[in-house]
Amino acid sequence: MATVDTAPSANPTVRAPDRVPHPGGAGTCARPPVQPTPEGSGNPPDPASAAHSATLIGSVQRAMRLLESVAEHEHGAPAKQLARENGLALPTAYHLLRTLVHEGYLRRDKGLFFLGEAAERLGTSGAQQKRRSSVADALAHWRDAIGVPVYYAMYREGEIEVMCVSDTPGNPAVEEWADFRETGHAHAIGQCLLAQVDEATRRDHLERYPVQPITPYTVRDDHTLLRRLDRMDRMELVTERQEYALGTVCAAIPITVGTTAATMAISLPAHQADRLVAAARQLQSEIGRHLGSLAISISI
DSSP, rough: BBBBBEEEOOBBTOOOOOOOOOOOOOOOOOOOOHHHHHOTSSSOOOHHHHHHHTTTTHHHHHHHHHHHHTTTOTTTOOOHHHHHHHHOOOOHHHHHHHHHTTTTTTEEETEEEEEHHHHHHHHHHHHHHHHHHHHHHHHHHHHHHHOOOOOEEEEEEEEEEEEEEOOOOSSSSOOOOSSSSSGGGSSHHHHHHHHSSSSHHHHHHHHEOOOEOOOOTSOOOOOHHHHHHHHHHHHHOEEEESSSTOOOOOOOEEEEETTTTEEEEEEEEGGGGGGGGHHHHHHHHHHHHHHHTTTGGGGE
């Protein structure tokens, strides 16, 4: 099995990062002179507030305001209008606008300024993070409601990728001990995804990642695996018992959104194997009730 985003990454035991790198930077500016407080005018300025203001970079603030103004003008806006809206001197506005165009955050066309590709990429990344957050929240809810680790994975560009996983110290996700992408034949997530794709895609996958026994319970060869997958209904619940990891049983529920093959899955210690199917059916029912609202989110 595998893990990710409250959980593991592309493998049943790898916590998929929900961490996003943040570019960092440092800047300094001179502390503005502190104006004396006239007698009887009230309390002196708060030193913490003054220190906070002193560390802000005015040119960055003005550039951000210009970006926000441009975003409000669907059909573009000229520099004079943007300067007026932001209370900037026209030369200052031109300088900032030229810089933003150079960096790709704005583009200029016939004297009007529009959002550029770099700004649009920021918006796309933000939307993707929001969708990932929606999936992570749903998995965490089902994890707590059912009392099992919950995984979300998809088959993308020829690879099995665990996108998000939610577990707890009391119900930990499966520990990866064999590369999850290379052992799709041995775990419920991989078998579920391979059952959803066409035969040519399956064979291509197995040419790159041939079947290899990794526990005494693992399917023994490509031919046996392909026969098993052929017998599966495309939307059938998939279970495996100790095929990937001794002492662990897993179940995966197929999810198809458009042409995307995806799955949500659970794992349990082998001594709780009698809970596996009932817990998987409970998750399947929950997914059915919420799939409409998650349909866009799971296409991340």
